[in-house]
Amino acid sequence: MTIVTTDRRSTILDAPSNLGLRPPADGAVPGCYKAPWALRDAGLVERIGAIDAGALVPPRYIATWRPGDGVRNGPAIAAYTRELAGRVTAIRESGGFPILLGGDCSILLGPALALRRSGRYGVAYLDAHADFRHLGNSPHVGAAAGEDLALATGRGDGHLTDIDGLSPYVRDEDVIVLGVRDEEDLRDLEGSGIAHVPGADISMAAAEKVLVRDELDGFWIHLDVDVLDPSILPAVDSPTPGGLDAGRLTELLRGLLALPGAAGLEVTILDPDLDENGGQAALLTDILVAALT
Numbered sequence: 001m002t003i004v005t006t007d008r009r010s011t012i013l014d015a016p017s018n019l020g021l022r023p024p025a026d027g028a029v030p031g032c033y034k035a036p037w038a039l040r041d042a043g044l045v046e047r048i049g050a051i052d053a054g055a056l057v058p059p060r061y062i063a064t065w066r067p068g069d070g071v072r073n074g075p076a077i078a079a080y081t082r083e084l085a086g087r088v089t090a091i092r093e094s095g096g097f098p099i100l101l102g103g104d105c106s107i108l109l110g111p112a113l114a115l116r117r118s119g120r121y122g123v124a125y126l127d128a129h130a131d132f133r134h135l136g137n138s139p140h141v142g143a144a145a146g147e148d149l150a151l152a153t154g155r156g157d158g159h160l161t162d163i164d165g166l167s168p169y170v171r172d173e174d175v176i177v178l179g180v181r182d183e184e185d186l187r188d189l190e191g192s193g194i195a196h197v198p199g200a201d202i203s204m205a206a207a208e209k210v211l212v213r214d215e216l217d218g219f220w221i222h223l224d225v226d227v228l229d230p231s232i233l234p235a236v237d238s239p240t241p242g243g244l245d246a247g248r249l250t251e252l253l254r255g256l257l258a259l260p261g262a263a264g265l266e267v268t269i270l271d272p273d274l275d276e277n278g279g280q281a282a283l284l285t286d287i288l289v290a291a292l293t
Helices: 031-041 074-093 105-118 148-152 183-190 204-211 246-258 279-292
Strands: 009-015 051-055 096-102 121-126 175-178 195-197 218-224 262-268
Touching: 009 031, 009 074, 031 096, 031 262, 031 279, 051 096, 074 096, 074 105, 074 262, 096 105, 105 121, 105 148, 105 218, 105 262, 121 148, 121 204, 121 246, 175 204, 195 204, 204 246, 218 246, 246 262, 246 279
Parallel strands: 009 051, 009 096, 096 262, 121 175, 121 218, 175 195, 218 262
Antiparallel strands: none
16 A cells, blocks of 8 residues: 655645536526635635645536536536646656645546556545436436546546546445435435445544555545535535534544545535635635644
């Protein structure tokens, strides 16, 4: 197993893609692409002493879609995935610990592809939702931010799931979903072979059992901030009651980051359009700073 040392250099890369989301209203564009700016404005880069790797600008967001069209913005997401994978690989090869500021959950495909190119890696998936919609459990697919875990585990169109012939980027048995509380998602996960811990009752022992194994070279951490309870952070597209409080999320992230093999972290779904005074971005920044330092 590859062991990541504690002196790893945090390297922040903005991945401001909203390609995987539905429009929040007719004629509107999802606002989560602004999240990196909000977190930077709250001092994240300076407070954790991170190297600044800049930003990877995504292709243009196209809102039009109807059932049967496949994944919304699918070709654009595939192109962005390739570029993001290259950036993640470059950060890791330079000795950096990549921290991606999204953006929506579809950015997971970039690091998943990057890590698949170099070995066998798992995923710690912190999210209120499993993001596991695919044609095996739904009449159609649409928004990749609700399908990214399915895509990363090889379920979906080949132009997204099989880049460079590397499907699946992550094996089912190498994933653990933490914090999921959508009842339909829980039913879908029951038959998938993917480990999951529902709600706020999260055990580090369960995560370690999946993520720290001789078969794995390490694991990636996906953080969708809707894993927090909406009473604390409601500035997300699908707030779901029953989530973590700030202290519990900080503790969970610290625990995951301390495990051998932690290979990087992405932060997704914060929508500054729903955070008028910036207080929620400031809270999330405090959580990240406490966990990363």
